[in-house]
Amino acid sequence: MSVLGGQAAHAAERPSAALGADRSSAGVVPPLAVNKGGALLAEAFKGDSRALSRLNRPKGAPKTAPRSAREAQLEAKKKAVQRNQRSYWDAERAETSASTAPENRVLSPSSEPPEPDTSECLAREDANSLDGVTLNRSMWCMRYRLGVSLYRLDNPNSIPVYVGQVTMEFTGVAVGRRDARTMVVYYKAVPGSVDYDLSATDRAKAPGWGMTIGADCSDTSCSRIGEPIYKTWAEWNTDDTWWSWDITSDETASTNPDNVLHHGWYFTLHGSGSEYVGFGARTPERIIRCDSATYFKFGETTYPKACINAEVIPHLQYSTNSEAHGAVAEHIKTAQDEPQNTWPITYLPKRIPGKFTGDMNDPGLHRVAPESANYAENEKERKAACNRTGNYDAITGMPPYNTTTHDCDEYPFRITEEGAASPDWDFSVRAVPLSENRSAGASLNVYVVSDRILYDYDEFWVEINDGTSGGGGGGSGGGDPSDTEPPRITCPPDVTSTSITPSLGQPTTSDNVDPTATVTNNAPSTFPYGTTVVTWRAVDDSGNVATCTQKVSIRFKFTGFYYDGNYIGDYDWAYQTAPHSITFGFRLTNYADNVITNPSVITSAGWDAAGFTIDGTTFNAATGRFEIRTYVPKAFNDTARTFTVNLTDGSSHSVVIDFQTV
Structure with missing residues (x-):
């Protein structure tokens, strides 16, 4: 604490003392x-x-x-x-x-x-x-x-x-x-x-x-x-x-x-x-975050010490429209969005990491040292899948390709812990033109230096741009080189739907130079149940980028609550106060109106008061409903209580019961 008074003296250059500072x-x-x-x-x-x-x-x-x-x-x-x-x-x-x-x-x-x-x-x-x-x-x-x-x-x-x-x-x-x-x-x-x-x-x-x-x-x-x-x-x-x-x-x-x-x-x-x-x-x-890693090098220059801003999700971005590496971008896009449609063939669902959708738990990629055993094993596994050797045969391995014009590209990258040899993640290989594979690889090597990706520590993700190239890499693209102002973009409203292919609407955009900024989004072809964050991107002719996000929530179809075969919806319902059991029923269907039968879609259920118990959850095939049996203590008279069911799609459904003496 200090009294500064009205001193007019001030620092004229850096560094300098702050006169009167605390x-x-x-x-x-x-x-x-x-x-x-x-x-x-x-x-x-x-x-x-x-x-x-x-x-x-x-x-x-x-x-x-x-x-x-x-x-x-x-x-x-x-x-x-x-x-x-x-x-x-x-x-x-x-x-x-x-x-x-x-x-x-x-x-x-x-x-x-x-x-x-x-x-x-x-x-x-x-x-x-x-x-x-x-x-x-x-x-x-x-x-x-x-x-x-x-x-x-x-x-x-x-x-x-x-x-x-x-x-x-x-x-x-x-x-x-x-x-x-x-x-x-x-x-x-x-x-x-x-x-x-x-x-x-x-x-x-x-x-x-x-x-x-x-x-x-x-x-x-x-x-x-x-x-x-x-x-x-x-x-x-x-x-x-x-x-x-x-x-x-x-x-x-x-x-x-x-x-x-x-x-x-x-x-x-x-x-x-x-x-x-x-x-x-x-x-x-x-x-x-600050480090003293000695392995960062660009050209003949090394960068043995540095500090970076840590509060960001870092992405390497490729474009499917790129003449330099478009085939590699298409490969990564398929691996991320349709892993089952990639080589090598597996008979279990493929899990390929590296795409960020806005979820804290979206798995990223981790860089490994080129001299590490992980790096060598990734290369060994990649070659086996590309050449139908080792664990891969004529059915599961990638078909033969012209090695004079094409390379066998792998994703996740060989330089990552999640590469082909990872015991936790699957991978994809595809034949791509030699020049495009070399171009994409060179960009990857520059990226890990530019974003200061440490071995076995930093996490990064890969974004595939379907519309046009643009982003934060530096350099200049087409358009007006003096235009550094990004376009403006406003996302359409958030969407809640029972359809897995909902209409998202269209964002509104404007730009100081380009009247028709290119707009893309990372929405999947079909949405999973729950909430997905869709990122919309607007890119002008000069490569300036603006983004916004829209939440898309996909819900099961819920038909309301039943008691003793009678539909009660979510309205008040009178019942005596003596100890007794109440069994609630409700039906869930998916987007195609097929009845959902697996109780694992119910994350929790219960009352808003102590003393009530849940005796179990079952699916009644005869009625096509889930049934949750609850025990009501003799503790309430003329009191309203709420019973709530929470589902894996992120939704909650409640019914209010007005306990009255009869």
Whole structure:
């Protein structure tokens, strides 16, 4: 806690001390700022000195030891899934020159975040949110407001009275270095955005009050380079400078392979002025991962240390329309969507991983070292399936192909744990043109370097674009090269249906240059029961991409509840209060009106009160209904209770029973 007064002195260059900043917070993670009215707010108070001395405000918590790698990795994945944060590295636009490799854009410190990535990131709709958007594992950005809420204390025992607030719009960017265990965090105020929501008297004083902005991290194995920046509100309102701080990672604190560590970083904010006493706060934490893996190489350049943004689901993207690798994309699409229609033939359902549908449990792929036994076994199994040797014969192995013009392509990739030799997953092989297989393979090798995919640790997925190439790989496609603004897309409403081929509707799109952006989605030809997240993508002629998501829920047909052969639907129903059994019946049918007979579709059933018991669930073939027998205790009189059945399709069905004495 400190009183900043109305000091006009401020930092003129980086790094520099923040004059009047709160120095007592070293080694402490500040409390989370209040998110109110679209702004993150610290607090400041003025008034009775005795009340100020008694003021009990959150002071934060000491920095702790770094969390376990797997725990932090899982937390980052959960955040990415919850916020639908996905990145797409487009193989069609892969950069193959070391001089223009994405890694080289962030090798050296810069006074500004790299372009055109920053503009692309900030143009994303999600950038204007509390969580911002992770463009890819190299860059995160956000545009939001922050500031300070002001309160007064009129007497020693008074409750703080809200006076007003001062806020500014800002842009934040985090860029991972590829030559050091460093995340560079940038901050820039938007000139002219300061808003004084105050009385006329305080409004006249407020431009001279101060605001200190910084960045820091939350555990003892990371540190900040660069001091917080102090400016008056008047100065922030005209400032157009990118201020930056380095969040660094101490590799000696790690016992993990490749010295992996995860850290949380955040912006800090602290405002005061005149007689106001300020309390520091912070923005929500963002998870990064740092490593010292020595096997990343592009051309003749190696990248032995790096930090990446961890809160994103990373994808390698191929396009079926690509002249360079379209046949490989078609192969992967079939393997992911129709695994039973792939070689080698099996007589059990095939399970092929690597497609992300929005579910936390969607299995991804994990990279393995080329010198590993896993890699060698994958290649051995691939060759056997391609050549009908070993475990594969003329029925199960792939048919012969022209080896002078074609390669035998495999998916999942040979470089992954889930490849052909995996004991847990199935695989697919197909003959594809030599040049396309080599092109797709080269793109894969560049991708794992660009997205910093660690051996035996990182998970990634493969996206197949059916419409047109486009995405986050860098480089340039067709269209207007000066057009970096993505199109806008609004998804159709969520759908709930009993049909497995429901009508999804069409999204609405617009673009600043291209009047007919290409729209595709990843909807399956038939939907499973439950909820599927469909991602719609709009790509303009310049390759700029926008996405939105739509939830499609497929339900069983439920005919309502029966008792003693009588249909009661979901309405109130009177019954005596003596102890007795009630057997509820209900019928489920699928999309083709076939009766469902397997009780495993019922995930749970029960009453909304203690004392009731469930004696069992059976299927009555004579009536074509499930029957659930329940025991009702002598415990209710003139009381309504609800019985609910939950199904594997995600739906719940209830009936209200009004217990009355008769």
